[in-house]
Amino acid sequence: MSRPATASCPCGLPAPYSGCCGRLHRGEGAATTAEQLMRSRFSAFGVGDEAYLLRTWHPDVRPPRVGFDKGLRWVSLEILETTGGTVFHGEGTVRFRAHFVERGRPGQLEEHSRFVRLDGRWVYAGVV
Template sequence: MAGKRAPRARACPCGSPTYARCCGPLHDGRPAENPPALMRSRFSAFALDLSDYILRTWHPDTRPALLQSDPGMRWVRLEVLETTGGTLFDAEGTVTFRAHFRDNGTPGVLDEKSRFVRHNARWVYHSPM
């Protein structure tokens, strides 16, 4: 699915001022430097309906076969609350976040602590903890 690409000059869905300097390069193939960067880029990919990117950055042991787009779901804001590990010398890290959404106009919040691991020398999402 191609998704709705954000214009490069616009704000990034993850909250950064510029998509082109934040999640855009990761969506185009640059590896995330750490789990929080990958978390932000995955949130933005959900907001932009970039299911190929979401699947590509999901560990193969836990990745679903496909993602179904929900036209009524709109991801609106991300808060990264805490991170652990994920440094140059770590093999895994965690990101605790709060993702705000609207489901057919009704506001909601997803709170999760996510596990990220290195796979083939890249950070990938593994699973919730």
């Protein structure tokens, strides 16, 4: 699913998608923190970018494919807490709440995710 270049980024930061997570999705940069990777992965779920999601999943826990539900729309992301995950760390966690609408009904998912550096890049390593 494409997104207009000036549309705000689904990750919640005050920037257009094209210059925020879109840049990472296109491979024009890499997340520098675990939180930035979490935000970009949320956006990838929002825009249906399976290739980016698989590329940023640790190979030990990566599924063969991402199953997108056409009746589910991711609408906003709240970062609740982060530990580690900066340019000075090799691992970190991000606790977040993702808001969605599924078949017209609002809902939310709260997760405490673990991220590690693999070959110098942040990857999602599963739930804490």
